[in-house]
Structures are given as structure tokens and as C-alpha cells.
Amino acid sequence: MINASLPSDRYKHFLQTIIRNNELWTLINNDGSFALFEVNNTIVFSLWPDEASIESNLTPDWTDYIPFKIDFNALEETVLPIIRQNNYLINIYPVEGRIGHVVSLNDFVTDLNTQYKH
Secondary structure, rough: OOOOOOHHHHHHHHHHHHHHEEEEEEEOOOOEOOEEEEEEEEEEEEOOOOOOHHHHOOOOOHHOEEEEEEEEHHHHHHHHHHHHHHHOOEOOOOOOOEEHHHHHEHHHHHHHHHHHHH
């Protein structure tokens, strides 16, 4: 059972869900750019396990953003290089506008590969 109030539990759920579904979700704005957020003077790229999980974050301030599905090919070929080139951190599964589990790209890839093997 996931304890939705703990970012670390949401992170574990996120990894299991994206591996099972071979997809993950983020937000893009009307011009197709990925949504980026600033947290503690650091730019983060937010990811969710499914479209429904994003809903609590779509406040009136985010009316120009829509959920966007990413398959694993796009993750590897497009999203991860953007994160790497810009030194973004990854904000996993934020809810209700609160920060999720923040990880580095290297930790995310290691955790994803470890989980994928199980």
C-alpha cells in the first residue's frame, strides 16, 4: 500500500508503475515546451506515473499546461538528454503543488535499472 503523503513511497510506486506501463507523464505548455519548476534555486523536471496523478497539480496557475505521455523510447532519446544537458534534477510524483521525491539523473537511472531487473 502506498502512503501518498511520503515522497519516498510515491517514488517507489512511480518506478513500479512506469515499468509496468512502459510510460510516464509530465506537463507541457501550449507551445509544446516541457514544464520546468524552480525548487530551492534549482530547476526540476517533474514526472508522474500516470495522467490521473497530475490532476492535483493543475491549479489555476497552470491552466496553460497539459499532461503529456512519454514512452520509454522518448524518455531515453529526448527527455533524459535534456535533463543531462541542463543539469536539472528530477521531481518525481509531486502532489497538490508540493514537492515530490527529488533525485539526480544518475540516481534515477540507477533506481530505474535496479527496479526493472526485479
